[in-house]
Amino acid sequence: MKINWGTGIVIAFIGFISFILYFVIKMSTDSAYAHDLVIEEYYQAELGFQDEIDKESNSNKLTENINWKKSEEGLVIIFPENLDTQKITGIVSLYRTSNKNLDFEMPISISNNQMLIPNNKLLDGRWNLKVDWKYEDNAYLYKKEIMY
Template sequence: MKFNWGTGIVIGIAAFMIFILQYVIRVQMYARYDNELVTEQYYQKEAEINGNRLKQENAVDLGENLYVKTTEKGIEVFFPEHFNATEINGRVSLYRPSNQAFDQTIPLELTSNHLLIPKSRLVDGRWDITIDFTYKNTAYLKQQILVL
């Protein structure tokens, strides 16, 4: 058989098709390439987004009194000093975009206006933190992206 440019093009196209097919099969079969949804209840989450706008405005009104920072100890959340810590109810959600297995939800049971999430509970990288709480029948929501 004579090898010419037409045969080369056909072999090149076939090799490219085999490469693409093996890549697609690998992505679908191996857990390492898992392509999961951000959340299983995405329709419900979309409806919640509209209701969260008022909560976020309330949190913005608190200004610098409600803030989150990363330290060597972990993630520290500071609530306003004029709030009575025992009347703060809610939760802190930690979302890890790269791996759903690391997501955490921590209920707020405070004795002071400071919450420490130890670094031993977290892995390095990006975290999306959501602080959703109520104080004296007023709802607050703060969302922030942190990198450890």
């Protein structure tokens, strides 16, 4: 049986369309390819964006800002030494962009100007670290993308 060029083009189109449809269906139904939004209430969070800008501006005005390091026990968040740690309050949030089920928040608890987040809460990979804290009457925000 001989196939002419018109039939060949139709077969090529059908093959290409089938190939594309296979991948569309595979990506939309397979849970391994599921990607979640970083924040569920995206538009509500957008309204508070100016507050975040103000807090980050306050944080940048500090003579010494928050820092972090990886240790044997976990992630260590280092607060400025020139501040009284008894007056620092707030929340540390860690967001995993690839899986919202790994996201968590912890209240700030400081000893020796440091806060430890244990290894058992963190998996290797990229995290968004966010420290929203208050010292006396001033609000501060530290954001950093870290590789753990």
